[in-house]
Amino acid sequence: xxxxxxxxxxxxxxxxxxxxxxxxxxxxxxxxxxxxxxxxxxxxxxxxxxxxxxxxxxxxxxxxxxxxxxxxxxxxxxxxxxxxxxxxxxxxxxxxxxxxxxxxxxxxxxxxxxxxxxxxxxxxxxxxxxxxxxxxxxxxxxxxxxxxxxxxxxxxxxxxxxxxxxxxxxxxxxxxxxxxxxxxxxxxxxxxxxxxxxxxxxxxxxxxxxxxxxxxxxxxxxxxxxxxxxxxxx
Amino acid sequence: xxxxxxxxxxxxxxxxxxxxxxxxxxxxxxxxxxxxxxxxxxxxxxxxxxxxxxxxxxxxxxxxxxxxxxxxxxxxxxxxxxxxxxxxxxxxxxxxxxxxxxxxxxxxxxxxxxxxxxxxxxxxxxxxxxxxxxxxxxxxxxxxxxxxxxxxxxxxxxxxxxxxxxxxxxxxxxxxxxxxxxxxxxxxxxxxxxxxxxxxxxxxxx
Ligand SMILES: [Fe+3]
Numbered sequence: 001x002x003x004x005x006x007x008x009x010x011x012x013x014x015x016x017x018x019x020x021x022x023x024x025x026x027x028x029x030x031x032x033x034x035x036x037x038x039x040x041x042x043x044x045x046x047x048x049x050x051x052x053x054x055x056x057x058x059x060x061x062x063x064x065x066x067x068x069x070x071x072x073x074x075x076x077x078x079x080x081x082x083x084x085x086x087x088x089x090x091x092x093x094x095x096x097x098x099x100x101x102x103x104x105x106x107x108x109x110x111x112x113x114x115x116x117x118x119x120x121x122x123x124x125x126x127x128x129x130x131x132x133x134x135x136x137x138x139x140x141x142x143x144x145x146x147x148x149x150x151x152x153x154x155x156x157x158x159x160x161x162x163x164x165x166x167x168x169x170x171x172x173x174x175x176x177x178x179x180x181x182x183x184x185x186x187x188x189x190x191x192x193x194x195x196x197x198x199x200x201x202x203x204x205x206x207x208x209x210x211x212x213x214x215x216x217x218x219x220x221x222x223x224x225x226x227x228x229x230x231x232x233x234x
Numbered sequence: 235x236x237x238x239x240x241x242x243x244x245x246x247x248x249x250x251x252x253x254x255x256x257x258x259x260x261x262x263x264x265x266x267x268x269x270x271x272x273x274x275x276x277x278x279x280x281x282x283x284x285x286x287x288x289x290x291x292x293x294x295x296x297x298x299x300x301x302x303x304x305x306x307x308x309x310x311x312x313x314x315x316x317x318x319x320x321x322x323x324x325x326x327x328x329x330x331x332x333x334x335x336x337x338x339x340x341x342x343x344x345x346x347x348x349x350x351x352x353x354x355x356x357x358x359x360x361x362x363x364x365x366x367x368x369x370x371x372x373x374x375x376x377x378x379x380x381x382x383x384x385x386x387x388x389x390x391x392x393x394x395x396x397x398x399x400x401x402x403x404x405x406x407x408x409x410x411x412x413x414x415x416x417x418x419x420x421x422x423x424x425x426x427x428x429x430x431x432x433x434x435x436x437x438x439x440x
Contacts, residue, residue, distance in 0.1 A: 003316050010439075016373040025371020028292040029427045035377075035439040038397040039356040043364050043379075044440060046315035047305060048331040053271040054264050055333075098256045108254035110299060124256040160253045162368075168305050169440050173368050173375060175253075192373070233374025 003049075004167040007040070008085050008227040016192035016234060022150030023188065040169075047167035055094050055164070057128040062099075062121070062139035071121035073102030073140030077216035078176070078204065081133040082163060085227020089133025090170070095223070096162040097137055098124035104143030104155075115145065138216060144183055156183030156190075163223050170225040175234040177203045178219070193232045201231050253370055255301055257335070265334040267304060267346035270327065277327035280309025280347030284414035285363060285380065285421055288340040292428040296340025300369030304332045304344050306362065311350030336369075345414070351388055360388030360395070367425065376437045380423055381407045394438070402436045 019026040038044075063071045078097075082090040100106050100123065105115035107122050121140065129135045139159070147153045156177055163172040177184050184190060184203065193199045207218030224231045263272025268282060276282070285304070289297040308325035312318055334342040349361045360381055367376040379394055389395055395403050411422035425435045 005317075007440075018371075018373060023371060025291075025369075026373070027371075028295075029297060029369065029371040030373075031376070031434060031437050032428055032431065033434060033436070035437045036397050038394045038438045038440075040440075041354040041356050041359055041394065042313060042318055042352065043305065043307065043359070043362065045317050046313040049315060051331065053274075054329065054331070055259075096259060098254070098259075106254045108256065110254050122256075122258070124258055126259070168364060168366075171303075171366060171375060173253075189373075 004084060004165070004170055006085070007045075007167075007169045010226070010230065011195070011228060013195035014193060014198035014230055014232050016189070016232060017194060018192065020188050020192050022147055022153050044168055047170065048164065049166050050092065051094050051164060052128065055096070055126060057094065057126050059125045060127040060137050062097075062123060062125045062137065064138075065120045065122065069120045071101065071140045072118050073121075075138070075216045076141050076219060077136065077138055077212060077214075078159065078219045078221055079134065079136035080221040080223060082129040082135060082165065083133060083222055083224045084165075084170070085224070085230065087229070089129070090165050090225060091129055091131045091133055092166060093129040093133070093135075094126065094164040095129060095135045096124070096126045097139075097159055099139065099142040099159045100145055102140055102143050104145030113145065113148065115143075141178065141217070144181075153188055154183050156181045156187050161223065163225060165225045172223060172225050172231060173233055174223070174231050175202060176221050179203055179206050189234055193234075198232045201229070202234065255299055255369070260301070260333060260335040265332050265342075265344050267306070267329045267332040267344060270329050275327070277325055277347065279325045279328065282345065282416070282418035283348050283421060284343060284345055284418055285408065285423070286341065286343045286411065287408070287423045287425060289336050289342065289367060289369075290340055290424055290426045290429070294426075294429065296336065296338065297369060297427060298336055298338055298340060300336040300340070300367055300372075302334045302336070302342050303366045303368070304334070304346065305330060305364045306346065306349040307352060309347045309350050311352030311359075345418070348382065351385070354393070357393035358388065358391050360385050360392040362392070362394070365425075367427070372427070376427065377440050378425070378435055378437050379406060382421055383407060383410055397438070398436050401432075405433065405435055
């Protein structure tokens with residue numbers, strides 16, 4: 001396994017600017033003080049190398065709840081690589097993913113919006129990157145959803161992704177968007193990232209049907225845990 | 235008019251937008267650093283302890299549905315990681331990492347062992363537990379470090395505590411809080427994400 005030995009500072013232009021209008025938690029939960037710079041000691045430079053005893057991988061198909069119980073929606077395959085700041089593959093990273101159903105509703109007690117629930121879709125999974133840093137999920141394309149009390153803001157279809165790399169400084173929580181959706185350009189969360197190139201790294205690539213095996217629409221999405229080309233945290 | 239099956243409730247400040255971290259990501263035992271798996275025996279090394287507290291947002295209300303992740307040294311101050319020169323001597327029965335979940339009152343709990351201090355190139359580290367906080371409205375994560383009472387001499391020379399103005403350092407030192415359900419000592423620290431500058435938890439860049 002590749003053990004990280006270098007951690008470039010994070011480029012502020014790749015970091016979201018808060019608060020975000022219509023998103024009250026960004027007002028009440030973000031510190032009023034800028035974070036303090038600290039020396040990096042062993043606690044920061046080390047991190048969990050194997051979490052599979054606690055966070056068990058092996059749940060990479062969200063579209064099939066049980067034999068014969070398939071979720072509603074467009075079947076998709078999302079594949080990509082977990083990379084470090086130098087573009088080297090990160091093996092053994094835990095990749096967790098959660099999303100709304102095809103109607104734009106989360107299977108979660110906090111999501112009480114009046115949109116359909118799908119009895120065959122829970123919408124979360126967990127896998128582990130392989131020796132080449134690759135990960136993949138089978139799922140359905142999530143629906144867009146309106147944000148209550150936000151002044152007509154709709155979240156574009158997106159998948160929440162959490163990555164635990166082999167170091168405390170390689171922890172990423174982000175969102176993956178779909179290419180070509182008209183809501184992307186006006187999403188307040190995506191637009192909270194000042195740097196356009198960094199925003200573009202949050203949008204998945206479309207895979208030509210000829211390059212996909214099986215009846216899934218293919219998307220590709222790399223996750224860069226750190227450095228100049230880091231995937232923005234969202 | 236007949237009631238709709240999933241008619242919206244009036245959204246409260248915290249309920250209006252996700253991310254809705256799935257509760258299935260959190261299982262019993264994930265917050266217990268003393269075990270390698272939820273059903274493994276606890277490590278034989280070190281003194282067990284609990285770290286508890288609440289995550290609070292501006293106004294002092296609870297930050298529900300937040301995820302906390304802990305990372306710390308074993309009882310002898312070692313990490314099972316090649317960047318620790320003594321990693322081969324690290325406690326084989328300790329998990330070093332754990333994940334907890336805040337309840338409706340914003341409460342969290344970790345079961346662990348009292349971490350050992352260690353000598354780092356940057357200076358002598360007092361016993362401490364690094365925490366990452368993830369939740370709706372927190373873009374990415376917030377990182378901080380919790381220290382334990384009873385190590386005042388070590389705190390005075392810890393290079394990470396030294397990064398803070400002296401007046402803020404006590405905000406990262408947990409308080410004695412009796413004992414947990416198994417009799418192990420409990421230490422408590424509330425994490426105020428935003429609020430009165432004299433009480434707001436200091437967070438670190440990384
Ligand atoms: Fe969402």
